[in-house]
Amino acid sequence: MPPDDSDPLIARLNAEYAPLHTRRALRRALGDPALGRIALVSSFGAQSVVLLHLISIIDRTLPVLFIDTEMLFRETYEYQKRLARTLGLTGIRHLKAPSRNIRAGDPATDLHLRDPDACCELRKVRPLQRGLHGFDCWITGRRRDQGRSRAGLELFGRDSVGRIKFNPLAHWSAADVNAHINRHNLPRHPLSARGFQSLGCAPCTVAGHGRAGRWPDRAKEECGIHVVDGRIRRGPAPDAPVIVRDTGFVPDDPVPDARVLELPGDTDPATLPRDPAGWQMIRITFPAFHDGRGFSLARALRDSGFDGRLRAAGPLLAAQYPLLRRCGFDEVEIPAAHAARQPEYLWQGAARWREHDYQARLGAGPRQLNALYNPDIPTNGTSG
Ligand code: SF4
Structure with missing residues (x-):
């Protein structure tokens, strides 16, 4: 993605943070007045432990927003509890759609089969929008090597409502992630050993295909919570008012x-x-x-x-x-x-x-x- 000259703050942040090692960049970000109030958004998936580990070294109380679609693998819930305990994270917040919305929008729990866009909107996008209320910036674990839609990812960008997104692992590779987990002897997601490299909701994830294992039979790559270079595949349109x-x-x-x-x-x-x-x-x-x-x-x-x-x-x-x-x-x-x-x-x-x-x-x-x-x-x- 070319530098966004139309957004001087984002251009400045990208230039200032580019030379920094990831841990230094995170430490600086948590005290940077230009970023305001910050939360980390984590899926507690197969590779989430890297960012959670780095944050735990800097500030264990940082708000960590966990989007609980209530469709996740049982192992993900267990892993979330284990990581919170092991890393001492005290700021984890579970974001869920209100049960009345689930009853109205997905009464038979089959919306993901009929209209996965609507399902992600109901169970992910809107809970996250509510959870991010009051924050000026969110940290994500997205990386450039996670698919075409993320190939041009920069360290900083904005979401569809103008809030700053910080992607400190943008330039990491899957090998870097593995090396970090091994070096620090971090717990792995229990399903990693069974071939799951990218973990989302249980009905929409298959083993053995990296991020392509998400919605494998559909032409979509993003769940709607991330807008990349204007190429959102689902959720609100990037130009929605x-x-x-x-x-x-x-x-x-x-x-x-x-x-x-x-x-x-x-x-x-x-x-x-x-x-x-x-x-x-x-x-x-x-x-x-x-x-x-x-x-x-x-x-x-x-x-x-x-x-x-x-x-x-x-x-x-x-x-x-x-x-x-x-x-x-x-x-x-x-x-x-x-x-x-x-x-x-x-x-x-x-x-x-x-x-x-x-x-x-x-x-x-x-x-x-x-x-x-x-x-x-x-x-x-x-x-x-
Ligand atoms: S990933 Fe699948 S089950 Fe999860 S919210 Fe999206 S469509 Fe629904």
């Missing part, structure tokens, strides 16, 4: 058959539908972050009694989030490429907007806010 709410970046949750009204930001408030309450969601598009007409429109809609979901869509800035919320928006939809420049931690900072909502503390209602932010709009609407 990002939804921002008070909790940070969240998956979109469109209501099936919802009545959604699309309004350009330059819509004249005087032409708004007479009964906006009939719509479940109104999506107002902002052509540019400095175009403020969408704010006025939102305020006018709230003043006219609309209490459904109100979304601002466009290349908006995290710094605008407090004003968007005060004007009545519930959420913001930003393009994926824009999210890389306005990463989640910026929005999370802005999401504490209520702490600075001086107007609300002074008792200002919608009409006063309307007068404050949109002096051109009549203030004879209902308050809410």
Whole structure:
């Protein structure tokens, strides 16, 4: 993968960390303010022990996110417990899909046969998205030699929502991994001895083919939690827009058959539908972050009694989030490429907007806010 000149931070990190030995790079990363809050994501598979071992030398309390699809080999669960004990890891968190989601999405536990993309989305992608909430960077064990989709892997990149991904083993080979395990006499996954070189979920893994042993009868290489060079094979599209709410970046949750009204930001408030309450969601598009007409429109809609979901869509800035919320928006939809420049931690900072909502503390209602932010709009609407 060529250096990403469009992302100066990633380009700088790749240049700065390239000369470092893996252990030094990890030690530096855990204290690097540019990376923020870090977690390691591990499958506790056949080769996971290398990274877990290196982390245990530096910080045994580091959060380790273990995606438990509830479809893993029994031996993987045993191995996870053994490694936690042997390496003294105290920060392991099990990420699972909520049981109500499993009951609704895979009641017969056969989704992996019918639609493996949907199965990984349900059991891996969404639990990981939730588990990564609050982290700015995640460490992965991906390597360049693990298949075509990883051939151009760099030390640093970004995930589909702009969070930094650190791949400290990117340049390691399978032989390097083996040598490290032998040199440090680390426990091996019990199924390694039976020919499994890459271990995922039991129904989707066969022995003897390296990573190609995952989904061996299907044309896919990734489970959807990794986007590599724009070539995601499953899960959310790499260019899918990002939804921002008070909790940070969240998956979109469109209501099936919802009545959604699309309004350009330059819509004249005087032409708004007479009964906006009939719509479940109104999506107002902002052509540019400095175009403020969408704010006025939102305020006018709230003043006219609309209490459904109100979304601002466009290349908006995290710094605008407090004003968007005060004007009545519930959420913001930003393009994926824009999210890389306005990463989640910026929005999370802005999401504490209520702490600075001086107007609300002074008792200002919608009409006063309307007068404050949109002096051109009549203030004879209902308050809410
Ligand atoms: S690897 Fe197979 S069983 Fe596991 S989540 Fe994906 S499709 Fe489902």
